[in-house]
Amino acid sequence: MALELVGVTKRFGAQLALDHVSLRVEDGDCYGFIGHNGAGKTTAMRIVLGLQRADEGRVIVAGFDAGAHPREARARMGGLIEVPGFQGGWSGTKNLIELGRLQGMTREQARREASSWIERVGLAGAGAKHVVNYSQGMRQRLGIAQALLGSPRYVLLDEPTNGLDPEGIAEMRELIQALRAEGQTFLVSSHQLHELATICNRIGVLRGGKMLLQGATSELLQGGGSRWRLETNDARAAEGALAKLGIARSVNAPSADDKGSALWIDIGERKSADVTRALVQSGVDVVSFAPSQTTLEEIYLRFAHGAGAAQASVAKNDGVATQVLDVPAERIAPKRPVSRMATFDLRRYAGSIGLALLFVSPAVVASLRVLHRSSQASANQAQIEAGKLFSSTAVNGFEALGLALQAGLPLLAFLVLGLASQSIAAEYARGTLRNVLLRPLKRIDCALGKGLALVTITYVAYAFLVAVSYVLVASLFQFADLAEVLPNGQKFLLTPASEMWGPLLHALVAPLPGLAAYAGLGFLAGAIARTSAGALSIALGLGVVLDLARVFTRPMGLAGALPSDHLPSPLSDTSYLSYYVDLVTNVSNVRFDHPLAAVLVPIGWALVAFVLAALLLRRRAIP
Secondary structure: OEEEEEEEEEEEOOEEEEEEEEEEEEOOOEEEEEOOOOOOHHHHHHHHOOOOOOOEEEEEEOOEEOOOOHHHHHOOEEEEOOOOOOOOOOEHHHHHHHHHHHOOOOHHHHHHHHHHHHHHOOOOOOOOOEHHHOOHHHHHHHHHHHHHOOOOOEEEEEOOOOOOOHHHHHHHHHHHHHHHHOOOEEEEEOOOHHHHHHHOOEEEEEEOOEEEEEEEHHHHHHHHOOEEEEEEOOHHHHHHHHHHOOOOEOOOOOOOOHHHOEEEEEOOOOOHHHHHHHHHHOOOOEEEEEEOOOOHHHHHHHHHOOOOHHHHHHHOOOOOOOOOOOOOOOOOOOOOHHHHHHHHHHHHHOOOHHHHHHHHHHHHHHHHHHHHHHHHHHHHHHHHHOOOOOOEEOOOHHHHHHHHHHHHHHHHHHHHHHHHHHHHHHHHHHOHHHHHHOOOOOHHHHHHHHHHHHHHHHHHHHHHHHHHHHHHHHHHOOOOOEEEEOOOOOEEEEEOHHHOHHHHHHHHHOHHHHHHHHHHHHHHHHHHOOOHHHHHHHHHHHHHHHHHHHHHHOOOOOHHHOHHHHOOOOOOOOOHHHHHHHHHOOOOOOOOOOOOHHHHHHHHHHHHHHHHHHHHHHHOOOO
16 A cells, blocks of 8 residues: 555646656655755645646555545545645634544544644644634644644645744654654655655655656665765865875765865775875875765755756656556545535534624614514504594514515625625635645535535524514514504404415525525635635625616516526515515505426526536635
8 A cells, every 4th residue: 555646747738837747655654755946746745635636647545546536535644735724713723623523533533633633743732722823833733733633644744844943843853753653654845855854764856847766765865975075275186186096076066165175075995094094195184084975955956957867767657556456445434524514614604703794684684674664553553543544554463574574685695695605715715725625525525515504504594584583573563364454443354364374484485595596606606716805796796786687687578587586675576575575465466477486596596506616616726
């Protein structure tokens, strides 16, 4: 079993980021990536983790093709790519707990894992602090902790020591070495080449998207041959004496030469004592003479500038399997990824400002409409008693509840658009979507779970609006017969209450498809945009366009094809709720002509929007 890249190629337009890169990380290895900025190290690691799609090639994780079995592949991996992103309003411990639960752990397992890794990465005193108050170094430590949740078989770390002080770097080095002893495998990219030399048993040199060289660290560091460093007071005289001995400068010498006072020479099979004696006899004043080991910096520079090309071409596929492997029988990816994603998002929404607005604002607007209607009813009654009005239809609870929903639903629909637009876009912008997609779930699982969470929170908010409106209406009005109030105080029966309960229930259910459509459209806006503000602008702009479009499509008989036509609006209301209010106020000749379209049209819009969003998320590269 191993982690393998086989012929992986990635292009960004005309730029070739990875050119048939192959490597193999054996169980127990710590494999170090060496390469300049833009060499393709991060791109390769993101492809392994499923954050980016390769144009060609395959990634095999413990025998599973990551393209065919992404959940099983990710269940065996953890990763830290570039700057870690977390929920700023949560503590470090809570971030890890929620990621652990998304990963398939029980609440208790996640708590134990979070506490353990918080301590092991050096955040024991900061686990309860909100991440928004963390320093860069603390975020980096937390990023390493989330990569290690569940002790994955393979851990990919991209620049893991970024933002850490020397003490933190030493601690991370010790942690990696300890975890290797416990059986974990690492693929590490770093600019700190001397750090890689101390922890990595294998090294790969990547330049311009090509794997130039890979091999055991000990063998590469010994590749300088019998190179020695000679320091004298007269380098020119030393060169002349060495020439007589047939000793030349080492071809693997560092570019720096200590201002001419030091020479790097290859003594071959000669004994160092013989060389020293010959130099002294030639009158050379030897200050120091000692063996000099090749460094990773030298290895990289030598191969990066074209030297050793023949060796590189041979080593390019060193140790990499090319045959198709049988899929292992063992399955460890947790079940129910969609429900885990949905509950993760619901917990993320809990306590947010957006959720508070979604619940409170429509209920406030609906309550104001009920109070206004109550005031109108009192004024009408006073005019009847004063003889200024012959009669008036008594306001009952059926009418007041319909008016409350007519007032609150338009605001609720736009708030749903705004909240849904942030489901992907906000997480994408602050880097938390990466942590989500590193868990053992497919992109489609993520999209379905997020969509399910949005529809759930939308319906709960609507239920809250109905509940608040009902309680207020019930305290001010009776759900009684519809009657006309005469000057003598008598009531003339128009419609019995028993005939109004059925239409009321229908009116309460009718907005549900339209709200789902608005949730889907907002979700699609978030999948299209790259920023939170951009997603919000697209979503709210779409809501306004759909509302205004009814005015232009109604003369053509096409308004019913819009989801906005099936929800109340201050501009124009042709929804079932409008029909219901007319019905319970005894408006004559009232009809509702398209009951089937009121269900099928918004559901169709919702399905199309969620499917398009899922497809966009599936193809999107996650930074």
